Amino acid sequence: MFQVPKVSGILNPGGVSGILNPGGHSQNRIKGTVVLMRKNVLDFNSVADFTKGNVGGVIGTGLNVIGSTVDGLTAFLGRSVSLQLISATKSDESGKGKVGKDTFIEGIITLLPTLGAGESAFYVHFEWDESMGIPGAFYVKNFMQVEFFLKSLTLEDVPNHGTIRFVCNSWIYNTNLYKKSLRIFFANHTYVPSETPKPLVHNREEELKNLRGDGTGERKEHERIYDYDVYNDLGNPDLNENFARPILGGSSTHPYPRRGRTGRYPTRKDSNCEKPGEVYVPRDENFGHLKSSDFLAYGIKSLSQYVLPAFESVFSLNLTPNEFDSFQDVRDLCEGGIKLPTEIISSIAPLPVIKELFRTDGEQVLKFPTPHIIKVNKSAWMTDEEFAREMIAGVNPNVIRGLKEFPPKSNLDPATYGDQNSKITAEALDLEGSTVDEALANNRLFVLDYHDIFMPFIRGINQTYAKAYATRTILFLKENGTLKPVAIELSLPHPAGDQSGAVSQVILPAKEGVESTIWLLAKAYVVVNDSCYHQLMSHWLNTHAVMEPFIIATHRHLSALHPIYKLLTPHYRDTMNINALARQSLINADGIIEKSFLPSKYSVEMSSAVYKNWVFTDQALPAELIKRGVAVKDSSAPHGLRLLIEDYPYAVDGLEIWAVIKSWVQDYVSLYYAKDDDVKSDPELQHWWKEAVEKGHADLKDKPWWPKLQTLEELVEICTIIIWTGSALHAAVNFGQYPYGGFILNRPTSSRRLLPEKGTPEYEEMVNSHQKAYLRTITSKFQTMIDLSVIEILSRHASDEVYLGQRENPHWTSDSKALQAFQKFGKKLKDIEEKLARKNKDEKLRNRFGPVELPYTLLHPTSEEGLTFRGIPNSISI
Template structure:
């Protein structure tokens, strides 16, 4: 085999000449070609990773790979001067220099970096400072270019280019790839010889809005959500006046022949082959960690296997008691042998074990124990834990202070009739700790978890499916020990005679024994179903993933890599476009995993469009959000300028520290480049960026008056802080607690399949005699549980290549020493916040920090290790 390979290689060289910059000696070994070009040289060090090292499905380099590399013309570089211009005012372009030792090192069997040398011809008198370079890839495969470093450039010393980009064969590009040195400058400060290069690179990234995008394209553009469903399936296109929505990245795939407004969908089995600009794709480690791979497999292969398994192991697909659910974590469920056989056709044993959590000997489907039931199997059922998770759970963003009693609806009475709450003072006075309703309101002690108005307009549609849900309101009182106590739950349905007749509402109250205790437990379950669905669809998907994608696209289209705000924000965009594209493929698409596991069913995305109408960028800033919900008031004497009305509010307390730390970093960093407001107003790239975010990225919101105008320093700082907050801490708070809290489905059911049992019915009698079985018949079925838990276990994991808040993937992301020093200080501040959170979690007087389940609030601890940790703030929305 080796001899044949040698003959092929030698034959290629004899036929094509020395095209690769290397020769083969008589022993068949590839050695570096000795350059015959004279003159002075500037040495450069290139760090890259070759595609076959990174390809998840290709584990070795074959003889054919080597053969095709030699037939290529090598990799060449040309420096571009930032100080010396040619006749057309562009920076002078130097002579070509070839990458040396390209194939002297056979790619390893593991993912890793390789270092290569390049020697640039140099003329001391006629070049100056190298501020950019062209690269031409003459090979037949692509590679990841991490960096180029020039040593001892005359008059300038070391010059570094932080590249971090995939480079495809040159024939794939209309223009040669260009990279800029890691300098930072506003457009007006760009060296004249680089000005046109800077402008042209942005034009290249914008594209012309036509044609289907290919994997090697580097085009950032916008489109509607016309790719999540097919014509005639009952789901509308999202984006536009009727169904407003943030824009997503354009792929240009062909339109559906049945209705050209829809983009054709990819088959689920295509999995990860969805266009996003290549640099926005998952890295090799995230793929090999199964985060991307497992999501694809869950939709295309594992779900059908789970269906078969449930039908065999438990006909009817129901749990009978809570211990049946605990068995998923303690003993596991047997996986039938025929299911294993079917799966092994497609997956290797390690992949199979990862996807089904099986052991080859035992063949058991077994999940990791969720934190919420690790120490106490029953504490999740307490009222204290039910209330605590509203301020320290996976969705701590909805609870607000009650300012008017009874709770009022903002729904249009001409359409929906009377939707105001029917809760009376008589209903709750026994739980008010000796206060009247007016006294409790005045002392700011009444709070509400309100899912009524968000759901009622769609509830009739939702309940026409297999779902049987309510629109819920939950009133709570803040006790003297700082904890919250539920007072009443109101469950509402649309009036059977029509929406204009208002809501049919019924109230339920805490009970300690008998069937009333079981009814109260069910009432709490209906509330949590609302909250879990709102969390996944709105707090998580819409308010982090979807609203951020336009910022990612606009930043690459309008802010040069040289721009300080580009350098500030781009780490907080890593993987976001890809995970969103993948979500449209298998998660939020019609009949996707979200529809199958959450109560909104086929109306999920349409409902999120309805709620997007109320989205306001200014209110995404944490202080503004807390004030809007009435859980905080402005107070100049307080540390963060706010006083929390629930002092022991773990998300808010930890979040304000993170927010303030981010804002201090952004303020200090921006002050390096913007000395006055006029510098912001006259920054053409910055103003184009902000205009595009509003008018193209969030086009359905472009006429809103609340958008910051971005005309002064404070607006710039607040805007950038909000973007970073959403991408990092807010997403972490609503994502990585999914499995710790929701992995035990009875604690956070996502579906209700029956309405509350009526007195005298068969269901009511079952609730009296077998309360656990009745409860489990109403929430997620066994199949829905297995699928839902499998999904959130994947989504709650950290990849091994994750970069956390206060960290950067590259230590040389800028050449500005002042910025590097400020960032180092920021990292130290983030670490100090983490230490303070850990100390707060030890304080037994802060009862909301751990609660009855003894799960400390760790979701805003900045650092984490790989895996399912329930902590860690990645820089970006990356899963």
């Protein structure tokens, strides 16, 4: 039965608005409003084509080019876009919903206060009477050669019902391109499959079938087909063997989450690899909003295509020194800028991304924004307290773990790698009067351990330009609640071979002399490990990559009418598109990450090694904190957990956000599933989860920890993990990148030499100048400019960002109870934001602002546009 809320006052005796036609006959016309949006003009290739008179440019820029005037836009559309309503309550002879007559978009509505930037609204009138029942869907046909973005259709004064809204948000191409079926959209009602109005059952099933495709052929721009493939497009063996990269996914050697299938042609030298180039994503995953997310994402493209080659020219022609000579030189990137030749500035300054992200002036100076880490204090980053604090309040706060045995042991196979256990001794540690056993018993010892992750790759890495160690850092929890590092272990593979174990040296804290410089360098090697793990594992793998299979499975198996589709899809916005851009410019062979991060060609391969131990259920924040040994279950504590580092900003704030997300999911899901059997008997839901696990994460499908999705509790946990991952977790590891890493001294991304040995010129340099020794060791000037250019983009919020607790369209569902639950969710988030702001003013909580006086705000839900160091977007949109 078609169950939607009735609206009073739907018949208007005065005939002001609604179903009365110009001739005065009632009950045979329904008035509607269609909202379209012109295509984004920030695709600079399309704009360039148009300015040259290229027809492709006209198609590419769409309605933005066509409609220079209101009359021109209306005249152009004319009878070029038609719509047909489909009944949800009356069937034809075949059992399908009755279809009304074609009707065409009419005159433009010049005044509609709800219109956003770039949007245009049009009248439409449908011939429809009570014998057709109540509309529940509509077909749209575009007879133009130009695509447009269909935002919504609103029907007013529908007989016996009232207002019906259709939230569309989809690109509509020429109707001849849709060979199998017409483009269809459903009203914003919500149904589990068994409650779907019978006239719409076929349409619901047919639309999902179309979205799945047949798994063959090369995907075309206009298509909306979701399918899976392995990561076989990161390398380009046709160039030369240095550009070949292993295929990630489909093997036990290199397991990986699946990405969206493109079906491109293979390379000549390896038929299993796809040729690199423009990457298809289902058309509706392409940014459909007007400005900022497109701008930021295409900023990455412009960096790769224009800015980085310009930087390379600067350094290859020796137009600026290739090394920083002092810490002030690094600060000058934001305080004074870099003077570049006129021809270099002129080649990149016209790009919108340069004007928006960097600052250039008439003196040909390229200037970066001042990173938050040095806004208050320029040298506090060097302190041991700040070094440790950033492990729990920085951009990578979810790796540190409680130490349960001493010395730390390795999990690497001794048959392959020999003895890799730590060589740190208890006697070496300054534990402020405690013994190691006492500190362990009192949960006061912690470790940041990158040894096992990096050691299998160190030999290969050190054969490139880079020189690095696998590191372990032991930390002690002081009485004042802060952490202090007490030892750093730097390890290299044994010269005699991997089976001979590790060669390790232990560096202890020092405050003066050459030992203090050695300690400073040891901390740099740790941060280099941390920076690379953060970018490739905490950020790329654990948010971007693992989310894509869930996005694909959702569109393949959950109808737009499904309650879980409506719950999850806001948290997928733009993710497939930004992932595709990453494969083109960031994580590809010789891409931006390989150019500037330590593992270079091993970068994404390392993330595959980490994925072997990824566990979906451990992505739940409470489970993750317990697994890392930084929290224990305690029913008397907030959220049922007692943190072993009481002042742990990421964990404290994260638990607040996790709890309110889970509460919202519980409230919402319970509206549609009363008992476990309801979950088991939902075919769309079961197919969705089965495929997400068995195809999307196929390399881990046999792991016993996957939820079976047989209970309401499992459904709530699954949805909460997905929403947490796409929103708060990504925010925590993304939007602090420039605030902390924009000052490269604080977060170097590579190291270029090992600790100098006594008797060498490098050692003498270290004795004479700790600054030069540090600068010659860490990220080079050229790499620094690459790093800063990229992370400045990645750390920005768009003007059209949609944050947690918000929806792009307030009419995303017609279910009033769901809307009330969502409003409750938003109110809780606002209260949490106020609570977290108060915590940041508590001077006793030293880890919340640290020596650099930078309050922890990354998990504050809202933000303004720009580089704000706060805000939780709904999705991974950059």
